[in-house]
Amino acid sequence: xxxxxxxxxxxxxxxxxxxxxxxxxxxxxxxxxxxxxxxxxxxxxxxxxxxxxxxxxxxxxxxxxxxxxxxxxxxxxxxxxxxxxxxxxxxxxxxxxxxxxxxxxxxxxxxxxxx
Amino acid sequence: xxxxxxxxxxxxxxxxxxxxxxxxxxxxxxxxxxxxxxxxxxxxxxxxxxxxxxxxxxxxxxxxxxxxxxxxxxxxxxxxxxxxxxxxxxxxxxxxxxxxxxxxxxxxxxxxx
Numbered sequence: 001x002x003x004x005x006x007x008x009x010x011x012x013x014x015x016x017x018x019x020x021x022x023x024x025x026x027x028x029x030x031x032x033x034x035x036x037x038x039x040x041x042x043x044x045x046x047x048x049x050x051x052x053x054x055x056x057x058x059x060x061x062x063x064x065x066x067x068x069x070x071x072x073x074x075x076x077x078x079x080x081x082x083x084x085x086x087x088x089x090x091x092x093x094x095x096x097x098x099x100x101x102x103x104x105x106x107x108x109x110x111x112x113x114x115x
Numbered sequence: 116x117x118x119x120x121x122x123x124x125x126x127x128x129x130x131x132x133x134x135x136x137x138x139x140x141x142x143x144x145x146x147x148x149x150x151x152x153x154x155x156x157x158x159x160x161x162x163x164x165x166x167x168x169x170x171x172x173x174x175x176x177x178x179x180x181x182x183x184x185x186x187x188x189x190x191x192x193x194x195x196x197x198x199x200x201x202x203x204x205x206x207x208x209x210x211x212x213x214x215x216x217x218x219x220x221x222x223x224x225x226x227x228x
Contacts, residue, residue, distance in 0.1 A: 043220075103149065
């Protein structure tokens with residue numbers, strides 16, 4: 001058990017809808033990362049938050065947004081969903097997110113299916 | 116930009132065979148390099164890491180050496196087991212626009228008994 005909790009584990013929705021994925025980092029970790037894993041794109045970095053502030057941005061679509069709350073949990077909001085958004089979304093956390101040698105702890109992911 | 120390229124899978128081996136999964140990277144500066152493993156139905160977990168040139172990371176019989184001259188970080192294991200069947204991801208963390216960790220596409224390993 002990595003200590004990172006993601007909910008829900010599975011989500012099925014329709015095109016055009018909006019969903020929210022939730023992540024609770026490991027106790028004491030200040031940084032949260034979101035990744036999208038799909039068969040054709042592999043594991044893509046979306047965004048990183050550190051102690052409530054956005055720290056790094058990757059290939060995140062404008063239809064997607066995220067935030068980290070004062071209790072350090074994070075939410076990834078996906079709107080105007082398209083079929084191509086179907087993927088496994090991972091959250092990861094690290095202690096600081098400010099050193100290149102830090103390891104990431106991953107949650108089990110949320111499997112999103114857009115029908 | 117920074118990137119990681121690893122050999123395409125799947126790789127199928129018999130138990131006790133020697134494993135090599137190739138990984139090369141492109142990055143400015145001095146990234147740290149990692150191998151993560153993903154077992155079915157689970158998130159990724161760190162397997163090993165190396166933070167500077169010529170460092171060797173090792174764990175559970177797996178090894179990888181940070182080769183700056185060839186920009187490589189190949190994963191090796193002398194004798195694989197069925198329980199090693201998983202997807203292996205090579206990754207780097209670079210201090211460019213924030214401490215982003217970039218992953219390779221992953222290599223699926225099947226080990227037959």
